[in-house]
């Protein structure tokens with residue numbers, strides 16, 4: 044299937060099964076979600092749900108609810124609700140009578156997961172098994188909230204650590220450190236030939252959105268009379284993000300004192316992007332030096348960056364530089380940061396014995 048709000052390619056390992064089961068791997072992300080199915084679908088869209096603001100908006104969209112990229116395109120006429128905050132479903136804080144807003148906030152994760160499952164095109168009477176990626180240090184309660192939101196849409200659901208799923212999808216069962224840098228969280232998982240434990244995982248909250256906020260503040264400080272939004276700061280970041288040294292100057296068009304002007308943002312971009320570096324380096328150091336010294340080199344030489352912030356120019360070199368005191372370091376980036384987690388989730392979904400699913 045194709046909608047203009049989604050992209051679709053052939054999945055890496057399409058497999059048909061004798062039983063009529065649809066296996067889905069879902070990377071449920073703070074800013075975007077991606078899924079892969081055993082029927083060969085791969086789809087991604089923005090993680091957002093929107094309700095038309097009023098009668099005109101309803102007439103315009105002819106829908107009571109909108110999802111994903113369509114929602115973002117129409118953000119002037121719909122009330123947006125983001126199902127995830129910092130990688131998890133936030134629990135409702137209200138008591139007593141609920142306002143329409145709090146009802147929608149609560150409904151958004153369920154509606155969004157239902158929508159994502161519908162993009163996987165389950166056939167009538169087909170069993171649906173789902174594996175979902177969550178932040179590395181998600182609590183039992185965080186995982187339960189995802190399971191609860193998905194329950195009504197699938198027959199069985201399992202939640203696993205997002206960076207672990209990236210490693211699993213790539214068949215990296217041996218020594219490695221996977222760093223998944225998304226919008227809301229930066230998740231690290233130490234792989235060493237067995238199922239990673241809590242002590243192998245880290246979740247940090249300085250990720251893509253943290254950079255957007257900082258870039259926005261820095262630009263507002265340098266150009267106080269400009270019209271700037273956080274979405275614009277995010278778009279600048281997606282185009283020009285870099286760390287380390289760069290010879291070119293970055294300039295963008297901004298409205299300064301109601302006049303379109305070319306503005307230099309090189310220094311601000313560097314400062315905002317580098318603001319997440321020291322935490323990454325110190326967490327990696329901790330996970331390396333806290334490991335059996337005989338195998339630390341195997342970890343250092345197998346660091347893999349995933350998540351879309353891994354596109355940032357100069358990041359692998361900056362991490363290698365930050366860890367060089369420990370010995371030789373090698374940092375690579377996954378080929379497809381949008382789908383790496385979903386593909387790993389699909390692989391785990393297919394590899395789990397049916398008997399295990401039945402026990403859930």
Ligand SMILES: Nc1ncnc2c1ncn2[C@@H]1O[C@H](COP(=O)(O)OP(=O)(O)OP(=O)(O)O)[C@@H](O)[C@H]1O
Pocket residue numbers: 071072073074075076129130224225226227228229250251252277280281282284349350351352353354355380381
């Ligand atoms: N070229 C780029 N350079 C830097 N950042 C980028 C680039 N492209 C996208 N991003 C940023 O990557 C983030 C989205 O990444 P990703 O899709 O991996 O996160 P997510 O899964 O939605 O979030 P999370 O994993 O934290 O729940 C956003 O902050 C986005 O602005």
Ligand SMILES: [Mg+2]
Pocket residue numbers: 070071072073205223225226350
């Ligand atoms: Mg993610």
